Amino acid sequence: MSAPATRFDTLSEWSDRHFKWLLVAPAVLLILALSVYPLLFSVWVLFVNYDFTVPGHGFVGLRNFTRVLADPVARWSLWVTVLLSTINVAIEFLLGLALALAMVKNFRGRGLIMSLLIIPLFISPVIVGQAWALLLQRPFGPTNYVLSQILGFEVTIGWLTQAPWNFIALVLADVWQWTPFMFVILLAGLTAIPPNLYEAAELDGVDGWRAFWWITLPQLGPMIMLAITFRILDAVRLFDTIFVMTGGGPGTNTYSSSFYLYTLGFTQFHLSEATAGAWMFLVITAILITFLVRRLLKAEPT
Amino acid sequence: MTKGLFTRANIARTLLLGFFLLFTFAPLYWMFITSIKPSDDYLAVPPVWFPAEPTMLHYTAALFAYRGLDGLINSVIISAAATLLSTVLGTLMAYSLARFNTGGQHLSFWVLSQRFLPPIAIVLPIFLIYRAVGLHDTHLGLIIAYTVFTLPVTVWMMFAYFRQMPKSLEEAALVDGCTRWQSLWRVAIPLAMPGIVAAAVFAFIACWTEFFFALILTSQTAFTLPTVFRAFLGFQGAQYGEASALAMVSLVPSIILGILAQRHLVRGLTLGAVRG
Numbered sequence: 001m002s003a004p005a006t007r008f009d010t011l012s013e014w015s016d017r018h019f020k021w022l023l024v025a026p027a028v029l030l031i032l033a034l035s036v037y038p039l040l041f042s043v044w045v046l047f048v049n050y051d052f053t054v055p056g057h058g059f060v061g062l063r064n065f066t067r068v069l070a071d072p073v074a075r076w077s078l079w080v081t082v083l084l085s086t087i088n089v090a091i092e093f094l095l096g097l098a099l100a101l102a103m104v105k106n107f108r109g110r111g112l113i114m115s116l117l118i119i120p121l122f123i124s125p126v127i128v129g130q131a132w133a134l135l136l137q138r139p140f141g142p143t144n145y146v147l148s149q150i151l152g153f154e155v156t157i158g159w160l161t162q163a164p165w166n167f168i169a170l171v172l173a174d175v176w177q178w179t180p181f182m183f184v185i186l187l188a189g190l191t192a193i194p195p196n197l198y199e200a201a202e203l204d205g206v207d208g209w210r211a212f213w214w215i216t217l218p219q220l221g222p223m224i225m226l227a228i229t230f231r232i233l234d235a236v237r238l239f240d241t242i243f244v245m246t247g248g249g250p251g252t253n254t255y256s257s258s259f260y261l262y263t264l265g266f267t268q269f270h271l272s273e274a275t276a277g278a279w280m281f282l283v284i285t286a287i288l289i290t291f292l293v294r295r296l297l298k299a300e301p302t
Numbered sequence: 303m304t305k306g307l308f309t310r311a312n313i314a315r316t317l318l319l320g321f322f323l324l325f326t327f328a329p330l331y332w333m334f335i336t337s338i339k340p341s342d343d344y345l346a347v348p349p350v351w352f353p354a355e356p357t358m359l360h361y362t363a364a365l366f367a368y369r370g371l372d373g374l375i376n377s378v379i380i381s382a383a384a385t386l387l388s389t390v391l392g393t394l395m396a397y398s399l400a401r402f403n404t405g406g407q408h409l410s411f412w413v414l415s416q417r418f419l420p421p422i423a424i425v426l427p428i429f430l431i432y433r434a435v436g437l438h439d440t441h442l443g444l445i446i447a448y449t450v451f452t453l454p455v456t457v458w459m460m461f462a463y464f465r466q467m468p469k470s471l472e473e474a475a476l477v478d479g480c481t482r483w484q485s486l487w488r489v490a491i492p493l494a495m496p497g498i499v500a501a502a503v504f505a506f507i508a509c510w511t512e513f514f515f516a517l518i519l520t521s522q523t524a525f526t527l528p529t530v531f532r533a534f535l536g537f538q539g540a541q542y543g544e545a546s547a548l549a550m551v552s553l554v555p556s557i558i559l560g561i562l563a564q565r566h567l568v569r570g571l572t573l574g575a576v577r578g
Contacts, residue, residue: 023398027391038427122560124511131329142349282423
């Protein structure tokens with residue numbers, strides 16, 4: 001470089017030297033501003049009284065935590081969250097695996113069926129909840145009528161208002177939306193299993209269920225871990241379908257943790273207590289993430 | 303391979319797929335029928351499976367009387383702007399992570415961890431901060447929130463994409479006297495375009511279908527399409543048609559986009575961990 005350096009050259013040389021940091025800076029700053037800073041800010045909220053029904057922000061120590069811990073609805077909602085996410089993810093996994101096995105070989109119309117099966121993934125959970133509410137709701141929905149015709153006696157289930165049917169309704173909506181998620185990932189895993197494994201096994205007289213048990217499942221292992229991990233981490237957020245379908249009801253019967261914290265903060269306006277509850281929920285989720293992601297990284301051969 | 307068409311495996315497969323397709327389409331069909339069904343047919347026994355006189359009344363009511371059109375316009379503006387921001391910033395960051403290993407594993411995993419934070423933990427303080435700085439119920443506020451909320455997926459999708467893209471062409475450009483910026487802008491970005499488009503589509507769908515942030519961070523001005531459904535809750539049955547009509551308006555665009563991008567679906571769902 002024999003030409004005299006102009007100011008522009010210096011600038012472009014500087015930007016070239018710090019190229020890699022300049023590229024990440026905007027995204028990192030944005031995440032810091034809207035995720036890390038709010039979390040830090042909320043640490044202050046934890047120990048004061050931030051409540052729209054009470055003026056001022058006086059220091060209250062640990063009262064926000066003790067109030068949430070003493071609230072039976074908080075414990076119930078955590079139990080509902082654990083129960084529903086376990087049932088949802090288990091059913092979605094089994095159904096998704098069955099569908100993936102059914103779709104792994106090529107047949108006529110496979111492409112079309114593939115496109116149809118993934119449709120629920122692109123619909124807002126609010127609309128999914130709305131659609132199932134329409135289908136199940138008494139007396140408008142056709143579900144009770146169809147069941148009455150099939151079973152031969154009058155069925156009058158309040159699907160959205162009676163336990164345990166309200167839980168079954170929530171599970172139906174979740175399974176409807178997220179089974180395709182499991183299906184798509186497991187299908188990708190199945191397609192990646194080298195076919196010569198099966199050919200070799202067939203020569204040894206191993207086929208059918210035994211081939212599934214000794215070849216398919218172990219080969220699919222890391223992918224199963226991945227699909228279940230991702231799904232659990234989303235399943236524990238459960239909120240939208242409850243908001244639309246049961247409104248948490250009857251009473252507080254179908255409160256999930258997210259729904260409980262939402263009502264605590266935004267319909268009762270106890271924002272500090274809700275923040276304290278949200279932090280406890282965050283810690284539980286973080287433990288879950290650490291545990292699951294560790295196992296995931298161990299299972300992954302790469 | 304001379305197995306017949308009616309093997310047990312074939313029958314099982316047909317039954318399973320048949321039942322599951324029925325399960326998938328029953329709610330969608332009933333919702334569509336409800337959206338074009340005159341209100342008088344709502345409570346008929348047996349149920350009206352197809353209305354004799356379809357009506358578009360619910361669509362006009364949902365769009366105009368219930369401000370569905372305003373929600374639709376807001377959704378388009380907010381989703382498009384957030385998608386653009388998230389795609390541009392996410393692609394730049396992913397390029398740096400993939401080519402220079404910027405910040406080592408820590409930075410990339412920190413971004414990934416953002417994807418799994420429970421929204422309720424973030425949204426409470428954001429709500430308080432937004433009220434304090436005047437971003438509550440503004441388009442800008444929700445655009446920024448959605449950009450941050452879609453960034454982890456965009457970054458990780460593009461991270462995986464750049465890593466499996468050979469860097470020899472970019473290196474050749476550098477040897478030919480291009481600056482780093484030129485090799486990014488003229489070589490890497492055009493080559494990565496299919497991946498960038500796919501990442502943008504998934505970011506758009508995520509914003510388009512999002513409910514929780516919109517519920518808390520907006521009210522009368524910047525409300526998005528999914529939040530309009532609040533108006534139909536709790537009124538036993540009076541607005542079934544309107545709710546269904548609005549749902550149809552909302553789900554058609556995202557389904558079309560999703561099916562167009564389905565080749566990239568596996569990468570999108572697993573944040574690039576699995577190549578479809």
